[in-house]
Amino acid sequence: MERLATSRPQVVNRKAIVGCIVAALIFWCSIRLSERYSTTETIELDYALPVGSTFAQDPPKSIEATVTATGWDLLREHFLRGNRRIMIDSIDLRQNPDGIISLRREIAEAFLGQNLQVDAITNPRVVVRTERLASKYVPLELRSVVGYHPGFSGAGQASLSVDSVLLTGPRSRINELEVWYTDTLSVEGLRDSLSTKVGIAADPIGAIQVEPSLTSVLLRVQQYTERSIYVPVKVTGYAGKDSLSIFPSQVLVTCAIGLEDYERLNAEEFELVVEFDASNKQFVRELPVIVRKVPSYAVTTTVVPRSVELFTIKAVTARNELSAEGPQ
Numbered sequence: 001m002e003r004l005a006t007s008r009p010q011v012v013n014r015k016a017i018v019g020c021i022v023a024a025l026i027f028w029c030s031i032r033l034s035e036r037y038s039t040t041e042t043i044e045l046d047y048a049l050p051v052g053s054t055f056a057q058d059p060p061k062s063i064e065a066t067v068t069a070t071g072w073d074l075l076r077e078h079f080l081r082g083n084r085r086i087m088i089d090s091i092d093l094r095q096n097p098d099g100i101i102s103l104r105r106e107i108a109e110a111f112l113g114q115n116l117q118v119d120a121i122t123n124p125r126v127v128v129r130t131e132r133l134a135s136k137y138v139p140l141e142l143r144s145v146v147g148y149h150p151g152f153s154g155a156g157q158a159s160l161s162v163d164s165v166l167l168t169g170p171r172s173r174i175n176e177l178e179v180w181y182t183d184t185l186s187v188e189g190l191r192d193s194l195s196t197k198v199g200i201a202a203d204p205i206g207a208i209q210v211e212p213s214l215t216s217v218l219l220r221v222q223q224y225t226e227r228s229i230y231v232p233v234k235v236t237g238y239a240g241k242d243s244l245s246i247f248p249s250q251v252l253v254t255c256a257i258g259l260e261d262y263e264r265l266n267a268e269e270f271e272l273v274v275e276f277d278a279s280n281k282q283f284v285r286e287l288p289v290i291v292r293k294v295p296s297y298a299v300t301t302t303v304v305p306r307s308v309e310l311f312t313i314k315a316v317t318a319r320n321e322l323s324a325e326g327p328q
Contacts, residue, residue, distance in 0.1 A: 169208030
């Protein structure tokens with residue numbers, strides 16, 4: 001009984017202490033919330049463009065204003081208000097042909113009747129550049145970084161299900177565009193033909209709409225092999241009276257090509273030359289073979305031998321021929 005009697009006053013004391021702490025906290029919060037504070041408010045901007053017009057560049061999406069109010073007003077504002085928005089319509093744009101629009105009045109109205117004082121605005125004016133809308137079709141090209149498995153290569157050009165796209169946007173930008181690209185397709189270790197989808201690149205500044213937004217891509221893959229073929233060598237830059245001969249007149253060219261291209265390879269698709277330097281007074285007997293042209297489907301090309309020898313054959317006049325023959 002004595003133990004119960006001594007514990008009851010302790011419980012009462014704890015409750016009194018907690019009550020005092022809560023009352024002090026409420027009193028402190030009431031004082032603090034009655035003071036005035038500054039905060040930054042974001043105001044979102046919406047636009048209604050005139051028919052047939054578009055943005056020449058992305059306009060501001062929002063502006064910020066510094067407002068001052070009591071803690072109570074700011075707390076109520078935080079929980080009760082929705083997003084602040086200002087509409088810039090086509091009438092505003094027509095009345096301001098330079099595109100500079102002042103938003104001071106609209107910003108003041110956005111905070112009207114809410115006990116919030118607007119102290120500063122990050123940018124009370126916005127610049128909205130518009131111009132006439134234009135559309136045109138341009139060819140679509142694939143951007144790709146493709147790595148093949150050893151012994152394999154691509155077979156022809158990649159095939160796209162969409163060969164052109166419709167661009168719609170500011171006339172000044174549309175007129176200067178002649179081609180559009182896909183997103184970059186990256187593949188490593190490819191050894192089988194690949195059919196996939198790839199996105200069509202969006203305009204990085206958002207001023208141009210691109211349709212469609214997706215295309216199918218077919219990458220054909222083939223295994224490659226080697227084939228050797230003899231190709232004649234031509235001499236360029238020689239204009240002397242003597243005849244010029246080279247040895248060997250043909251060199252052996254070895255190419256790595258796809259199996260599908262094995263039979264189509266022929267000597268006419270190559271151009272091998274030696275360049276004779278007429279300004280060099282000392283006759284050079286050996287010149288390197290220069291590869292000027294190879295088939296586009298050849299992966300690697302080697303030439304053997306890498307140089308040829310030059311020989312001159314002296315020209316013989318008709319008089320020398322007669323004197324050599326003598327009288328009959």
